[in-house]
Amino acid sequence: MKVLVPVKRVVDYNIKPRVAADGSGVETQGLKMSMNPFDEVALEEAVRLRENGGAAEVIVVAIGPKATADTLRTAMAMGADRAIHILTDEAAGHDGGIEPLAMAHLLEEVVKKEQPGLVSIGKQAIDDDMSVTGQILAARLGWPQATFASKLELLPEGRARVTREIDGGVEVVEVSLPAVITADLRLNDPRFATLPNIMKARKKPIETIEAGSLGADTKPRLETLNVREPAERKPGIIVSSVEELLDKLKNEAKVL
């Protein structure tokens, strides 16, 4: 079985991005970019499946401009066997202006071509925080889905047992394969790429496909009218004792 892992290149999670002065979006120019943390987890799970014999090959796929190839190299240094780069227009920015629905349309074409037995994808990207691509892809393929996965076990007869993080606890479901799994942070601890593996990854192949050549509908459905900073909280005060804190909470903030 092949496992397909879509990965996204996003602003590094430690960086607090700034909103552009004209309200057109978030400034990403010159910021450190990294693989979306949830996709690292999805990838780690796929690599473990290959290592324990559950999968034969791990293919990573990313959508974006030229620099997205860096993220694919990182993915291969972490253990992916090969990569597919769906190349978008440089002028459309770091995400190619591709919305999650359009991303799912593009991924659908890759799935049709590669015929994986499993798609392992992060539960959300930390830039748009949409948390929808895996579900839309599963819907379009007519495959089952197991979202927010914190544990994955392959069962005989082409099924998988997945523990899902839900509001009040966890839930266990069984899905037939092929399926789409979206990874929660709890699924595993992704490994670091070692220097020898980074060197080896340079020799692994990246297949580049122009986004436009896949024949997928990528027309945006949302227009961003503006992006603004959330309201700043007014500066608080430091109190010197528990008595003073309780007094402020009772008489000034009136929450007790």
Place this chain on the structure above:
Amino acid sequence: MSVLLMLESEAGKLRKSARAALAAARRLAGKAEHKIDVLLFSGSGGHDGQQAAEEASRLPGVGKVLHAPTHPLAEQAAPFLAQHARNYTHVVAPASATGKDVLPRAAGLVDVQPITDVVEVIDEATFVRPIYAGNALATVRSSDPVKMLTVRPSSFEAAEGESETPAPVETVQLSETSQARFIKRDLASSERPDLESARVVISGGKGLKDTDHFHKLLEPVADKLGAAIGASRAAVDAGFAPNEMQVGQTGKIVAPELYVAVGLSGAIQHLAGMKDSRVIVAINLDPEAPIFRVADYGIVGDLFEILPQLQEKL
């Protein structure tokens, strides 16, 4: 305007988030004569769902209730939702684990771009949603024929009231699927208020040192405050608290009247889950901790001394 509102029950009753989602739906429906229909999934947890259906039928402004007394497996729920979506201008669900699982799949079937975690409804096609862990707010306009959205419950004032004549309830069956099977649910049982709707939340971080202290120090204070207990990701990862107590970008989003952050630094990902709280209190040994930048009141000091004092004086 016509809205289909997807709701779910918990322990046989409508979930607390239902009335906040209804408030968002009412903003969309606009005039009172525009209808809001409810699709209710009540099959979780071995209750028959009659009470939840009854509650839903009395929600103000609801035209009818489609009651599916089944567990909302996305493979069954999404086709049903998608099939009905075409009769409405909007499909709305709370941004709960079920809403986030089912609604995007339904949107994929209808082929529309879902809009998730909406915090403000500007007009029928224009919505505000947080991006980059809440560090920016994007206003987006949808051109899709049906707008499919999840709404953040803590951002909408729960709709109040009951309608005098209950709306008709129609029981619906979902088509069978062999693709997915529900095995079991393990829910943490707690006497405490629900984290997402609590008026007061007290959260602990790595500063509590171990599981024992996490419980021994936070619980008595939470009891006195009538508070729900939350945790930072570091505290959850260290095993002090279960996952469902995590507050942050990847956990629960809360906006209580009072949020007390104890022994947690205030990483970007944690702030994403609590910075819309009305009053924030921080207790931390490190005066440079980022949590003090959002706190209304801060105490720089040792939580092992401060919490027992707080417990005593409350």
